[in-house]
Amino acid sequence: MKPIQMVDLLGQYEKIKPEVDAAMLRVLASTAFINGPEVKALEKELADYLGVKHVIACGNGTDALQVAMMALGLKPGDEVITASFTFVATVEVLALLGLVPVFADVLPGTFNIDPADVRRKVTPRTKAIVPVHLFGQSADMDAIMEIAKEHDLRVVEDDCQAIGSDHTGAAGKQKSGTIGDIGVTSFFPSKNLGCYGDGGALFTDDDDLAKKIRRVCNHGSDERYYHEVIGVNSRLDSLQAAVLRIKLKHLDAYAKARNAAADAYDKAFAGIAEIATPERSAFGTHVFHQYTLRVGGDHRDALKKHLETKGVPAMIYYPVACHLQNAYKSSRFPEGSLPVTEQLAHEVLSLPISTELDPEQIAHITGAVQDYFNTNK
Numbered sequence: 001m002k003p004i005q006m007v008d009l010l011g012q013y014e015k016i017k018p019e020v021d022a023a024m025l026r027v028l029a030s031t032a033f034i035n036g037p038e039v040k041a042l043e044k045e046l047a048d049y050l051g052v053k054h055v056i057a058c059g060n061g062t063d064a065l066q067v068a069m070m071a072l073g074l075k076p077g078d079e080v081i082t083a084s085f086t087f088v089a090t091v092e093v094l095a096l097l098g099l100v101p102v103f104a105d106v107l108p109g110t111f112n113i114d115p116a117d118v119r120r121k122v123t124p125r126t127k128a129i130v131p132v133h134l135f136g137q138s139a140d141m142d143a144i145m146e147i148a149k150e151h152d153l154r155v156v157e158d159d160c161q162a163i164g165s166d167h168t169g170a171a172g173k174q175k176s177g178t179i180g181d182i183g184v185t186s187f188f189p190s191k192n193l194g195c196y197g198d199g200g201a202l203f204t205d206d207d208d209l210a211k212k213i214r215r216v217c218n219h220g221s222d223e224r225y226y227h228e229v230i231g232v233n234s235r236l237d238s239l240q241a242a243v244l245r246i247k248l249k250h251l252d253a254y255a256k257a258r259n260a261a262a263d264a265y266d267k268a269f270a271g272i273a274e275i276a277t278p279e280r281s282a283f284g285t286h287v288f289h290q291y292t293l294r295v296g297g298d299h300r301d302a303l304k305k306h307l308e309t310k311g312v313p314a315m316i317y318y319p320v321a322c323h324l325q326n327a328y329k330s331s332r333f334p335e336g337s338l339p340v341t342e343q344l345a346h347e348v349l350s351l352p353i354s355t356e357l358d359p360e361q362i363a364h365i366t367g368a369v370q371d372y373f374n375t376n377k
Contacts, residue, residue: 001360004352006313007190011356016246023242030238038241043201045248052178052203054210057236058217061160061186064200065130066093067234068156068182071202071212074099074127081121082130082158083113084323084333085341090132090158091322102126103323105338109279111135111292111348114340115143122147128154131180133162135317135350136192136258136289137281138176142169145179155180159203161289163193164251168283176284177203182213187236187244192258192289193251195240257355258288261362265291265351268366272373274299290317291353300349303372310368315350 002011013020027038039057047055058064074080076098082090084103094101104117111134118129129148131139141157148155159177163185167174177183185191187199202213215222220231247254262278269275276294280286295303300316307314321341323333335342351365 001364002358004312004357004361004365005354006315006350006352008354008356009189009194011354015356016250019246020243023246024239027238027242033238034235036238036241038238038245039236042236042241042245042248045245046201047203049248049251050175050178050203052175052183053205053207054203054213056202056204056210056213056217057241058200058202059234059236060198061184061188061200062089062093063217063232063234064184064186064202065089065156065158066096067213067216067232068184068202069093069097069099069128070216070231071209072128072154072156072181074154077125078127079123079125080128080130081118081126083132083134083341084321084338085111085318085344086132086134086158086322087160087318088322088325088327089160090130091328094130095328100125101322101328103333103338103341105340106134106344108294108340108344109276110137110139110281111278111344112137112139112281113144115140115147118144119147122151122153126151126153128156130156130158132158132160133165133176135278135292136162137165137286138162138167138284140281140283141167141176141179142283148180155182157183159183160186160188160191160200162287163191164255165287166285178205181206182209187240192254192287193244193247195243195247197237197240199236199240199244200234201236254355255285255287257357258291258353259286261353261357262286262288262291264362265366269293269369272370274373275369288353290350292317292348292350294344294347295349296347299373299376300347302376303369304349306372307365307368310364310371312365312368313352316348317350318348319345321345
């Protein structure tokens with residue numbers, strides 16, 4: 001059996017090597033390394049795939065979140081409701097811009113933001129909501145958009161972990177990230193659609209917002225040397241765009257492979273009382289950026305150590321929620337204020353969900369988990 005990895009980037013590359021190598025050599029021969037034809041082609045192809053009018057590529061997913069807030073014209077002191085159970089970048093950009101992160105709790109089954117708690121957290125100072133589509137499936141966007149409409153709020157979807165997933169709601173079937181005012185994604189190498197360096201993008205159907213986003217990404221400029229607003233320098237290079245164009249063609253196949261692994265895990269763990277397998281929402285599809293268990297009975301850390309002895313990597317996403325991180329602690333959100341989020345931090349454990357997992361590896365992983373609970377009843 002080949003070694004098991006959380007994400008087998010080498011195995012994935014080897015399957016598409018001729019396509020990727022040819023694309024990168026094409027860029028090298030063109031010397032159009034910044035904002036070249038590959039970037040423009042990626043933006044068009046990704047827009048077509050998502051069913052959205054505009055895709056604007058940028059330097060990374062964190063930049064995409066920051067640019068979205070800047071393009072919306074949010075001001076220091078404005079409140080933005082988001083989840084605490086997320087990677088820190090979601091909250092980091094708010095703090096950098098002087099915005100006030102307001103944390104809503106999440107749902108225990110899907111790990112996504114709880115619309116009922118979002119509604120409770122709205123104040124006259126609230127200007128936006130940032131739902132995070134965590135681990136590979138969309139938050140309840142019908143409920144989020146209803147709250148936004150009632151209170152005249154902007155919505156930025158953090159789609160960094162769920163690109164390619166579907167949300168079926170009042171407007172029919174839509175891709176995650178295309179429902180709110182702006183959607184953002186990351187092309188970090190381990191993402192479902194990942195490049196071989198850093199990269200990100202923003203999506204919108206709003207022509208005016210698209211223009212503002214491009215302006216902010218380009219030093220606040222529409223025309224070279226003329227700067228209308230304060231901006232940033234955030235660009236996707238052409239080599240990364242060329243890689244992403246190849247991988248975009250395989251994105252749905254990658255999701256299918258991840259779902260097959262998730263199905264096998266679900267079946268193997270169905271009889272283990274201490275494990276709750278990931279809930280799949282009724283209104284969307286799951287692309288399983290992560291396959292995340294809830295492990296009860298204080299078994300989580302011991303199970304993780306057991307798996308490591310069996311050559312099975314496992315990760316904890318996330319051991320400390322954002323509202324309890326030293327950088328973001330406040331009296332408004334003390335320990336105990338987000339009970340589901342805090343409980344999840346003690347229970348979650350993510351197993352390998354690489355697109356390259358083979359049946360032998362899956363059998364080894366599931367057997368290792370079963371072995372632990374058979375000997376620790």
